Amino acid sequence: MEVVEPIYMNKDRDMKFVKGMFSSIQARTSAYCFQCVTCTNGCPVVLNYQNGAMKELGLLPHQLMYLVRLGLKDLALEAKMLWACTECYMCTEYCPQGIQVCDVIYELKNLAIKERKDLIPRGIRIFANTLLDNGRSAEIMEWEREDLGLPDLDTSGDEVLQELLRELGLPEIMDRKD
Amino acid sequence: MKSYALFLGCSIPARVFHYEASARLVLRELGVEVVDVDKFSCCGPVPLRSISFEMFLTVSARNLAIAEEKGLDIMCLCSGCYSALTDANHHLKEDSGLRASVNERLAPFEVAYNGGIHVKHFLKALHQDVGLDTIRERVVRPFYGLRIATHYGCHTTRPSKVVQLDNHFPPVLFDELVEATGAKSVQWATKSACCGGPLLGVNAELALDLCEKKLTGAKAWGADCLCTACPFCQVQFDTIQAKIAADRGRKYDVPSILYPQLLGLAMDLDRDLLGLDHNRLSLAEIEAYAGADWQPKSGSDSKSLPNSQM
Numbered sequence: 001m002e003v004v005e006p007i008y009m010n011k012d013r014d015m016k017f018v019k020g021m022f023s024s025i026q027a028r029t030s031a032y033c034f035q036c037v038t039c040t041n042g043c044p045v046v047l048n049y050q051n052g053a054m055k056e057l058g059l060l061p062h063q064l065m066y067l068v069r070l071g072l073k074d075l076a077l078e079a080k081m082l083w084a085c086t087e088c089y090m091c092t093e094y095c096p097q098g099i100q101v102c103d104v105i106y107e108l109k110n111l112a113i114k115e116r117k118d119l120i121p122r123g124i125r126i127f128a129n130t131l132l133d134n135g136r137s138a139e140i141m142e143w144e145r146e147d148l149g150l151p152d153l154d155t156s157g158d159e160v161l162q163e164l165l166r167e168l169g170l171p172e173i174m175d176r177k178d
Numbered sequence: 179m180k181s182y183a184l185f186l187g188c189s190i191p192a193r194v195f196h197y198e199a200s201a202r203l204v205l206r207e208l209g210v211e212v213v214d215v216d217k218f219s220c221c222g223p224v225p226l227r228s229i230s231f232e233m234f235l236t237v238s239a240r241n242l243a244i245a246e247e248k249g250l251d252i253m254c255l256c257s258g259c260y261s262a263l264t265d266a267n268h269h270l271k272e273d274s275g276l277r278a279s280v281n282e283r284l285a286p287f288e289v290a291y292n293g294g295i296h297v298k299h300f301l302k303a304l305h306q307d308v309g310l311d312t313i314r315e316r317v318v319r320p321f322y323g324l325r326i327a328t329h330y331g332c333h334t335t336r337p338s339k340v341v342q343l344d345n346h347f348p349p350v351l352f353d354e355l356v357e358a359t360g361a362k363s364v365q366w367a368t369k370s371a372c373c374g375g376p377l378l379g380v381n382a383e384l385a386l387d388l389c390e391k392k393l394t395g396a397k398a399w400g401a402d403c404l405c406t407a408c409p410f411c412q413v414q415f416d417t418i419q420a421k422i423a424a425d426r427g428r429k430y431d432v433p434s435i436l437y438p439q440l441l442g443l444a445m446d447l448d449r450d451l452l453g454l455d456h457n458r459l460s461l462a463e464i465e466a467y468a469g470a471d472w473q474p475k476s477g478s479d480s481k482s483l484p485n486s487q488m
Contacts, residue, residue, distance in 0.1 A: 088372035089336035123379035127225040138192030148199035157219035
């Protein structure tokens with residue numbers, strides 16, 4: 001039988017992570033969580049898996065909020081819930097403590113992208129590469145637009161976006177070798 | 179009437195050009211001027227924000243700054259663009275320190291955002307600027323008897339404190355717009371749930387699951403079709419509904435119509451220019467309702483209950 005080391009609160013908590021989360025623009029409201037589970041009850045993704053939700057998602061939204069306070073960073077960043085979140089804001093809308101639950105999840109994803117490259121989903125890599133290569137996330141259907149009498153689309157912003165994203169360090173953060 | 183900078187984003191010109199075509203046509207007919215502004219880019223959508231808050235904010239701010247320079251508020255057709263730009267606008271208006279640091283990053287691109295514009299969804303422009311009375315006056319082929327499951331789209335409505343689509347929550351604005359065409363906007367249990375669209379690129383099976391839940395809900399509550407005002411939701415209910423029928427062997431037969439297509443048909447605008455044939459699932463049965471003689475049927479069939487607004 002595989003021996004699993006239990007979490008040891010005296011050693012495994014990352015208080016720098018807690019402080020970072022509680023002072024970040026996106027995740028500072030997580031400090032208000034009192035574990036009422038409204039976020040999880042309203043989550044369409046949790047509802048979809050029903051009894052299998054823990055298995056499919058690793059952690060549920062209210063548990064993610066709790067892990068932030070506990071400072072169990074690795075557990076939070078590894079939760080499949082992060083990348084299954086549709087960012088539908090149902091949790092955020094109904095949180096009685098005004099926690100921006102979706103934004104907390106965004107902040108956790110941002111951290112995972114920075115520090116745990118092994119966890120970046122393929123779809124996110126494809127998206128980043130598409131923006132860097134083409135300056136937009138999907139190709140324009142010129143002939144279809146012409147068919148419907150639509151005006152020519154100005155695409156001069158695409159190149160500017162590519163340059164801006166390079167300036168902001170998107171290639172580096174995605175480990176892209178150009 | 180007020181003019182807007184039309185913000186198209188990436189998804190509409192790539193996949194849902196019939197949304198753009200029908201929206202432009204309806205707006206022109208109703209006297210709302212939209213301006214095509216050069217140099218807009220991708221809005222800074224969910225996947226970019228998943229990578230970095232700073233990148234999302236800076237990309238959105240650049241777009242806001244371009245419209246501000248022209249002295250125009252932005253009109254979005256896409257809920258994703260609407261959400262990104264509204265949320266960024268909210269942060270940048272509230273926090274001058276944040277705005278200064280974003281502007282510093284934008285300085286080499288010779289733009290700066292001063293927090294001076296609003297971002298409005300297409301639906302709200304119709305409701306607020308044109309108004310329900312004017313829309314009802316222009317409806318010459320009403321959809322009496324048609325039962326519609328109105329789908330707002332998550333990013334159009336939530337978080338309500340940030341996006342402020344409507345004075346009501348849950349919102350009623352889209353239901354009112356749908357009923358202005360003579361159709362009935364039905365109540366349905368999964369109305370405010372997510373279509374699954376944002377997950378298509380990351381977790382396709384889950385995206386299909388969520389889509390099926392919506393279709394099941396719409397069907398259970400006796401809707402003839404869905405009505406959307408977002409390219410992602412429309413792709414889910416149209417293209418992905420067809421994929422669900424093919425891959426999972428489950429057919430729901432509740433096609434989805436974009437709101438400006440519905441309104442355009444009710445206003446007797448050219449169906450080809452409204453791009454009806456660009457929908458994946460046939461809208462023939464829905465089109466047949468426009469201007470048809472309709473009498474409430476007697477009996478207990480809930481589908482023939484008269485529209486409460488009539």
